[in-house]
Amino acid sequence: xxxxxxxxxxxxxxxxxxxxxxxxxxxxxxxxxxxxxxxxxxxxxxxxxxxxxxxxxxxxxxxxxxxxxxxxxxxxxxxxxxxxxxxxxxxxxxxxxxxxxxxxxxxxxxxxxxxxxxxxxxxxxxxxxxxxxxxxxxxxxxxxxxxxxxxxxxxxxxxxxxxxxxxxxxxxxxxxxxxxxxxxxxxxxxxxxxxxxxxxxxxxxxxxxxxxxxxxxxxxxxxxxxxxxxxxxxxxxxxxxxxxxxxxxxxxxxxxxxxxxxxxxxxxxxxxxxxxxxxxxxxxxxxxxxxxxxxxxxxxxxx
Amino acid sequence: xxxxxxxxxxxxxxxxxxxxxxxxxxxxxxxxxxxxxxxxxxxxxxxxxxxxxxxxxxxxxxxxxxxxxxxxxxxxxxxxxxxxxxxxxxxxxxxxxxxxxxxxxxxxxxxxxxxxxxxxxxxxxxxxxxxxxxxxxxxxxxxxxxxxxxxxxxxxxxxxxxxxxxxxxxxxxxxxxxxxxxxxxxxxxxxxxxxxxxxxxxxxxxxxxxxxxxxxxxxxxxxxxxxxxxxxxxxxxxxxxxxxxxxxxxxxxxxxxxxxxxxxxxxxxxxxxxxxxxxxxxxxxxxxxxxxxxxxxxxxxxxxxxxxxxxxxxxxxxxxxxxxxxxxxxxxxxx
Numbered sequence: 001x002x003x004x005x006x007x008x009x010x011x012x013x014x015x016x017x018x019x020x021x022x023x024x025x026x027x028x029x030x031x032x033x034x035x036x037x038x039x040x041x042x043x044x045x046x047x048x049x050x051x052x053x054x055x056x057x058x059x060x061x062x063x064x065x066x067x068x069x070x071x072x073x074x075x076x077x078x079x080x081x082x083x084x085x086x087x088x089x090x091x092x093x094x095x096x097x098x099x100x101x102x103x104x105x106x107x108x109x110x111x112x113x114x115x116x117x118x119x120x121x122x123x124x125x126x127x128x129x130x131x132x133x134x135x136x137x138x139x140x141x142x143x144x145x146x147x148x149x150x151x152x153x154x155x156x157x158x159x160x161x162x163x164x165x166x167x168x169x170x171x172x173x174x175x176x177x178x179x180x181x182x183x184x185x186x187x188x189x190x191x192x193x194x195x196x197x198x199x200x201x202x203x204x205x206x207x208x209x210x211x212x213x214x215x216x217x218x219x220x221x222x223x224x225x226x227x228x229x230x231x232x233x234x235x236x237x238x239x240x241x242x243x244x245x246x247x248x249x250x251x252x253x254x255x256x257x258x259x260x261x262x263x264x265x266x267x268x269x270x271x272x273x274x275x276x277x278x279x280x281x282x283x284x285x286x287x288x289x290x291x292x293x294x295x296x297x298x299x300x301x302x303x
Numbered sequence: 304x305x306x307x308x309x310x311x312x313x314x315x316x317x318x319x320x321x322x323x324x325x326x327x328x329x330x331x332x333x334x335x336x337x338x339x340x341x342x343x344x345x346x347x348x349x350x351x352x353x354x355x356x357x358x359x360x361x362x363x364x365x366x367x368x369x370x371x372x373x374x375x376x377x378x379x380x381x382x383x384x385x386x387x388x389x390x391x392x393x394x395x396x397x398x399x400x401x402x403x404x405x406x407x408x409x410x411x412x413x414x415x416x417x418x419x420x421x422x423x424x425x426x427x428x429x430x431x432x433x434x435x436x437x438x439x440x441x442x443x444x445x446x447x448x449x450x451x452x453x454x455x456x457x458x459x460x461x462x463x464x465x466x467x468x469x470x471x472x473x474x475x476x477x478x479x480x481x482x483x484x485x486x487x488x489x490x491x492x493x494x495x496x497x498x499x500x501x502x503x504x505x506x507x508x509x510x511x512x513x514x515x516x517x518x519x520x521x522x523x524x525x526x527x528x529x530x531x532x533x534x535x536x537x538x539x540x541x542x543x544x545x546x547x548x549x550x551x552x553x554x555x556x557x558x559x560x561x562x563x564x565x566x567x568x569x570x571x572x573x574x575x576x577x578x579x580x581x582x583x584x585x586x587x588x589x590x591x592x593x594x595x596x597x598x599x600x601x602x603x604x605x606x607x608x609x610x611x612x613x614x615x616x617x618x619x620x621x622x623x624x625x626x627x628x629x630x631x632x633x634x635x636x637x638x
Contacts, residue, residue, distance in 0.1 A: 170361030233578025
């Protein structure tokens with residue numbers, strides 16, 4: 001007992017003598033605490049995903065068995081790879097589309113002075129404040145071919161990627177434009193002028209000088225847009241039907257487990273499917289963590 | 304200048320030659336010439352055209368269309384009913400509209416789902432702000448393993464909403480989830496099958512939201528912390544300020560702008576929550592306002608649905624307005 005008292009005594013003394021050290025311990029403890037708090041749901045999902053069905057009831061903090069076949073079995077209930085592929089294609093098309101349109105807009109917003117620039121920029125940003133519910137009914141009617149323009153019915157796009165691509169491009173465009181506006185405006189005028197004197201057109205200067213010089217910013221916008229589209233729920237869910245042949249994205253793939261649930265609730269298979277769906281975004285986060293941080297802060301703080 | 308246009312044109316020309324011959328390439332060159340001789344502001348408008356066409360189709364037109372629908376009668380077969388003025392709004396606000404049955408008070412569907420939405424917003428925003436702030440303060444220090452923690456902090460932000468829902472659904476499923484024990488420990492009455500009850504489901508939705516979105520708060524506040532001038536801390540050190548004093552006198556006042564930004568974004572996002580609710584428990588247990596909109600929409604009550612959507616947008620706009628005026632006042636004082 002005396003020994004422990006001694007140790008406690010020493011600890012108190014040393015921490016009074018050196019408060020920085022105690023502070024450092026606290027820092028590590030809290031860093032570990034928050035990391036565990038964030039990681040736990042992922043960890044739990046993973047544990048459930050490798051548990052055999054009969055072990056599900058006993059699962060708490062440690063796996064009760066290892067059944068890697070869950071990852072194959074889950075694809076037999078729901079062809080999730082098809083949905084994931086659809087989502088990746090949809091996100092890629094949207095990203096390319098947004099990058100081109102936002103580059104043109106960011107170029108003139110960032111480097112030109114023209115009448116109505118402020119008003120147009122505000123009109124752009126205000127869109128982000130509206131909830132998706134204010135768009136959904138007209139968009140649904142538009143994409144199912146129920147709106148007529150000058151007496152002509154709009155094409156029925158339901159069952160193609162466009163009902164998801166177009167709204168999500170619209171939603172991510174303001175953020176993308178804003179980030180690119182900020183970065184493009186930072187490029188010294190001299191470089192653009194030099195290109196112009198050499199005989200470059202304005203569009204030429206954009207794609208030959210400005211875009212290559214802001215490659216990190218363009219990559220940032222690309223990663224952000226891809227992840228935002230891949231993760232989106234509202235439009236992806238409501239503007240598509242649930243068949244993967246009709247370009248239904250990941251949302252419907254995961255929701256299919258609710259529909260096709262076989263007797264005995266295959267929770268382990270739901271978990272395995274979710275892990276598969278996480279792979280693309282996890283890879284992107286590991287590759288582009290710094291860009292995600294800089295992109296989100298540039299987008300939010302400058303607005 | 305002429306030279307260069309040709310140079311760009313050459314690449315396209317070679318493609319165009321194969322596709323449609325010389326006429327196309329000549330057209331292209333002429334088009335590029337036309338664009339190049341435009342004065343700056345006309346050039347700017349031209350470059351903005353694609354963006355504005357997209358925004359018109361996806362945002363401006365739908366908003367006006369929804370406004371129009373909201374003053375028209377619900378109609379079974381025809382999609383556009385008679386003009387009825389503000390009757391839809393009046394019915395909704397006086398509980399005359401047959402909205403989705405919520406859990407506080409079935410006789411007051413609109414106010415109940417508004418309450419649920421606000422409870423979720425307050426709970427999720429407060430929790431994610433507190434957790435995010437703590438994470439930002441930790442990440443602002445230098446320590447071993449910092450970069451690992453940064454990846455960990457960002458991860459939930461990148462999780463698809465439907466998978467976020469699935470994770471929390473599984474965690475609180477009786478017979479498989481570990482969360483059931485936690486709820487029991489916290490003293491919830493229906494802990495054994497929490498997702499079958501509204502109160503417990505709402506709590507779980509708040510947890511799921513806080514988990515996913517504290518990442519965003521952390522990123523914004525971290526940027527705020529890192530933009531604080533280091534010299535200020537040196538001065539404080541010389542003056543003999545304690546850690547707490549430094550936090551109170553320097554850190555906190557200087558990141559208030561970042562806090563406001565995070566608050567505004569988080570509040571808007573929370574007020575229009577839909578996916579998490581659907582994926583965790585379904586609209587039947589946790590009836591937020593977006594659920595009412597979608598439910599009326601799926602019943603082809605376009606008028607009522609649009610009116611609820613407009614009301615929700617107005618509520619969000621007024622909250623943002625309150626924040627912004629507060630922020631302006633704050634800014635005025637501190638400067």
